[in-house]
Amino acid sequence: xxxxxxxxxxxxxxxxxxxxxxxxxxxxxxxxxxxxxxxxxxxxxxxxxxxxxxxxxxxxxxxxxxxxxxxxxxxxxxxxxxxxxxxxxxxxxxxxxxxxxxxxxxxxxxxxxxxxxxxxxxxxxxxxxxxxxxxxxxxxxxxxxxxxxxxxxxxxxxxxxxxxxxxxxxxxxxxxxxxxxxxxxxxxxxxxxxxxxxxxxxxxxxxxxxxxxxxxxxxxxxxxxxxxxxxxxxxxxxxxxxxxxxxxxxxxxxxxxxxxxxxxxxxxxxxxxxxxxxxxxxxxxxxxxxxxxxxxxxxxxxxxxxxxxxxxxxxxxxxxxxxxxxxxxxxxxxxxxxxxxxxxxxxxxxxxxxxxxxxxxxxxxxxxxxxxxxxxxxxxxxxxxxxxxxxxxxxxxxxxxxxxxxxxxxxxxxxxxxxxxxxxxxxxxxxxxxxxxxxxxxxxxxxxxxxxxxxxxxxxxxxxxxxxxxxxxxxxxxxxxxxxxxxxxxxxxxxxxxxxxxxxxxxxxxxxxxxxxxxxxxxxxxxxxxxxxxxxxxxxxxxxxxxxxxxxxxxxxxxxxxx
Amino acid sequence: xxxxxxxxxxxxxxxxxxxxxxxxxxxxxxxxxxxxxxxxxxxxxxxxxxxxxxxxxxxxxxxxxxxxxxxxxxxxxxxxxxxxxxxxxxxxxxxxxxxxx
Numbered sequence: 174x175x176x177x178x179x180x181x182x183x184x185x186x187x188x189x190x191x192x193x194x195x196x197x198x199x200x201x202x203x204x205x206x207x208x209x210x211x212x213x214x215x216x217x218x219x220x221x222x223x224x225x226x227x228x229x230x231x232x233x234x235x236x237x238x239x240x241x242x243x244x245x246x247x248x249x250x251x252x253x254x255x256x257x258x259x260x261x262x263x264x265x266x267x268x269x270x271x272x273x274x275x276x277x278x279x280x281x282x283x284x285x286x287x288x289x290x291x292x293x294x295x296x297x298x299x300x301x302x303x304x305x306x307x308x309x310x311x312x313x314x315x316x317x318x319x320x321x322x323x324x325x326x327x328x329x330x331x332x333x334x335x336x337x338x339x340x341x342x343x344x345x346x347x348x349x350x351x352x353x354x355x356x357x358x359x360x361x362x363x364x365x366x367x368x369x370x371x372x373x374x375x376x377x378x379x380x381x382x383x384x385x386x387x388x389x390x391x392x393x394x395x396x397x398x399x400x401x402x403x404x405x406x407x408x409x410x411x412x413x414x415x416x417x418x419x420x421x422x423x424x425x426x427x428x429x430x431x432x433x434x435x436x437x438x439x440x441x442x443x444x445x446x447x448x449x450x451x452x453x454x455x456x457x458x459x460x461x462x463x464x465x466x467x468x469x470x471x472x473x474x475x476x477x478x479x480x481x482x483x484x485x486x487x488x489x490x491x492x493x494x495x496x497x498x499x500x501x502x503x504x505x506x507x508x509x510x511x512x513x514x515x516x517x518x519x520x521x522x523x524x525x526x527x528x529x530x531x532x533x534x535x536x537x538x539x540x541x542x543x544x545x546x547x548x549x550x551x552x553x554x555x556x557x558x559x560x561x562x563x564x565x566x567x568x569x570x571x572x573x574x575x576x577x578x579x580x581x582x583x584x585x586x587x588x589x590x591x592x593x594x595x596x597x598x599x600x601x602x603x604x605x606x607x608x609x610x611x612x613x614x615x616x617x618x619x620x621x622x623x624x625x626x627x628x629x630x631x632x633x634x635x636x637x638x639x640x641x642x643x644x645x646x647x648x649x650x651x652x653x654x655x656x657x658x659x660x661x662x663x664x665x666x667x668x669x670x671x672x673x674x675x676x677x678x679x680x681x682x683x684x685x686x687x688x689x690x691x692x693x694x695x696x697x698x699x700x701x702x703x704x705x706x707x708x709x710x711x712x713x714x715x716x717x718x719x720x721x722x723x724x725x726x727x728x729x730x731x732x733x734x735x736x
Numbered sequence: 737x738x739x740x741x742x743x744x745x746x747x748x749x750x751x752x753x754x755x756x757x758x759x760x761x762x763x764x765x766x767x768x769x770x771x772x773x774x775x776x777x778x779x780x781x782x783x784x785x786x787x788x789x790x791x792x793x794x795x796x797x798x799x800x801x802x803x804x805x806x807x808x809x810x811x812x813x814x815x816x817x818x819x820x821x822x823x824x825x826x827x828x829x830x831x832x833x834x835x836x837x
Contacts, residue, residue, distance in 0.1 A: 378758045378822040381829065396822060400815040504804050539808060546805060548743050552812035559815070 182365040189358045189365075190567050191590065195597040196340070196355040198564050202601055203337035204408075205557030206329070208542060208550055211278040212693035213329030217612045219679045220322055222694055225280040226312035228479035228499075231459035234315030235273050235284060239487070241317070242268075242286045242306040252304045256292035266290070266304055268488065269449075274481035275312060276499050277545050278693070282310040298425050326623035328612060332630075333605075338412070341627075346419065353420050356413045363406055366398055373399060387573050394566035397559045404556035405563070411536040443521045445511055446491040454490030457517040465519065466496040466510045476502050480543075484514065493520055501545035505534035561598075568594035591654050592641040599660035600637030602704075606667030607633040609701075613674035652722055658715035665708035672701040742800035743809070746793045750810075750817035753789030756782045758821050767828050790814065 206213065215222050229235070244263040253260050260266075266288035273284045287303040294302045309318040326332060335341060342348030367373060377399060380392045398405070418425065424432050440447045463479055470477035480499030486492040492514030498507045508523035526534055542550060572594060575587040608630040615625055637660060644656035675698060676682045683702065686695035758764045759782045765774045793813065797806035 375761055375763075377818065378754070378761070378764060378825050380822055380826045382826065383829070396819070400818045400822075403811040404815065503802060504808060535804060544805065546801070546809075548740075549805065549809050549812065552809065552816065556812060556815065 179369050179371075182368040186362050186365040186369055187571065190362050190564070191571055193355040193358040194564050194568060195593055196351055197359055198561060198597045199340065199601060200337055200352055200355060201557050201560040201564065202605075203333045204412075205554050205561065206605075207334040207337050208554045208557065209693075209696065210329030210334045211276075212696055213333065214327035214331075215280070215693040216675065216697040217328035217609070218322070218325050219681075221281055222679075222681070222691065223280045223311075223313060224691075225275070225277055228275060228463070228482070229282060229310065229312045229315045231273070231463060231482055233460075234310055234312075235271075235282075235482075236456070236459070238284070238308055238310065238317050239268060239271060239286060242284070242308045244288055244304045244306045248305040252290055252302050255296065255299070255302045256290060256294055258292050260290060260292060260304070263288075263304070269303065269486065271484040271487050272481065273310075273483075276480055276543055277478065277501055280312065281318065282312045284308045284310060298422075298429060321617075324623070325617065326612075326626055328609065328626075331623075332608075332627065338416070349416055349419055353413060353416060356409050359405065359409050360413075363398070363402065363409075367402070370395060370399070387570065390566050390570045390573060394563055394570055397563040397566065401556050401559035401563070404553070405560050407536075408540065408553075408556070408560075411540040414533070414536055415540060443511070445493055445521060446486065448491075449486035449489035450491040452490040453488060454492055454515045456484065456487070456492060456494075456514050459484070459494055462494050462512040462517050463496060465512070465517070466498075469510065469522075470498060475507075486514070490515060500538065500543045504538040504544055505531060506538055506543075565594070565598045568598070588645045588654075589642075592638065592645040592656070595641035595645070595654060595656045595660060596634065596638035599657060599664055600634055600641065602664045602708075603637050603660055603667060604630045604634035606664060606671055609671040610667055610674055613671060613678050652719070653715070655719065658712050658719065661708050661715065662712040665705045665712060668701045668708065669705035672698050672705070737799075739800040742796050743813075746796035746800065746810070747813050747817060749789045749793035749796060750813045751820055753786045753793060754814070754817045754821040755824075756786035756789060758825065760786070764825055767825055793817075 244266055246263075249260065249263055268286045269289035270287040271284070272287070273282060275282045284307065286306045286308075288306065290302045290304055292302070294300075307323065309323045310316065311318055332341075338352055339346070339348030340351060342351065370376075373395075376392070376395060378396075380389070380396055382389050384392070413420070436447060459482060463482065466479070467477040475498070478499045478501070479496060481495075481497045483495045484492060485495065494512045494514050494517075495509050496512070497509045500507050505526070508525065510519065510523075511521045512518065513520050538544070542553065568590065572587050572591040575590075579585070579587040608626050611626050611629040615622060619625065640660070641654065641656040644659065645654040672683070675694075681691075681694055681698075683695055683698045686692075686698065759768070759774075760779050762774065794806065794810050797810045797813070800806070801809060
């Protein structure tokens, strides 16, 4: 009974892992990069390579900009599809809510204006549809950044981060659902992996690289999976919980009347109006509200830099301003202070979180990682890469275990799986490297600058799949596909090339950025150089192993059959 | 003491704890002590030392950071410590093989 259960778990682990491992590889790899998304942003948009500054004056730097923010054409198009009837012209839309935010790692103050839309939403479960406009402010000078700079693709927050949780598949939220399914699969794979592992403690510290390839691959798969098990489990669970509202929408669909009633009860308790009054109102000094908030945080002895300011029902007599801290000192999101917009009086302070709220805030916070704790940030990055290593070695084990059998039977299964594995491991690295190189070399005045970078990424990834498929075909299921080595060599070239291109186009070398203590760019360059060195080492090892195998093969063939 | 130093000490304690646990495993014991017998008492001492050092590592983490942060830092440090101990035994295995061979 016990063995049957273990075998069932092994079957589940193998096939679920194989089917969604390719997605999980991308989710974990780009999730790891997203730990340093703001730093990658600085690397990819050199004009923003300045030290992060404190939240600037709202009254002097933000308020004058609000009227100048125009609805984003893409957002207008998106909103049009969600409402009944034609939208009013963008110039006729009125600003409803304003959001301004930054953090200690971001030298850019980001801002959005949510414009009210009078049309009824097509989806009866939606209260409102908004059109959004965006702006960025330099917190050092308080000046709005030029539009062409704002439109530049920030590789970290603009591309790698969304790829991590929705694969850039927006149609019907398909990407979110695929990633959610993959998240459920890895939870099942982790549990089944623990069940099927007979010697989980006895082999905890065991890696035998000198043993047969199958054994050493399994050692590495077990070790990376078990050592990072708590991290892999919690990070996956928290990721699933973040999108629980999408996966389990009953609170906003089936239970909507109850949710609306609850919203009204809560609004009555907090005094924060759900809807605007319709009467115009003048916004009081937000700077004074910010000073008030800082004084309250100082009295509690917590770090008091402003993280975000939101103005709800802007221009209305019932407007209110919500101010939250930049959570540098804690994992969970912190409580927010709410002020009456027209007078600046404190309306409501979020109470200390209940047990459930605190748990939710902790899980949310550990996934978004807004804290200032560099050792922990690096540990989480390593945890993510450990997940990638676990998935990659899982692929290798699957392929190696079946190669001989499939070669004898003349079926291409292992070969196809290997081609997909090559594309999702080295291919993904190549696509990332190609995108970073393009980011540095493509002149910024080229029309569709952002689009070209994305195109290079996807086409490179596709090309690596074609290459892997083509090279695996020639192996006839014997030995490692040469695509591994070839693509690893290219990864080394592209990583070194990206660091070099950064130096040529900006004058920033690793030594200079370290000397200047400008760690965001120094860190990205250092990782690129380490990747180039590690990939070169692996490529040389793979090549020498392949050459040794090629030399040994004719000797074997030359032996008389009876020996 | 600075937070950085506390983190380094926490990692050192975690490595010591993981190493003590590793010595409870026959194969790793033999890698270091050869044919010397591993008694039940030695196993018990290793177990207690392992648990003690890991607990010390957690205390050091809580001294460096708030508890809500320390409960994230500590398991991540344990993973790194276990990987370092595993790397030690892997290299030791390689050296032994070369010497034997």
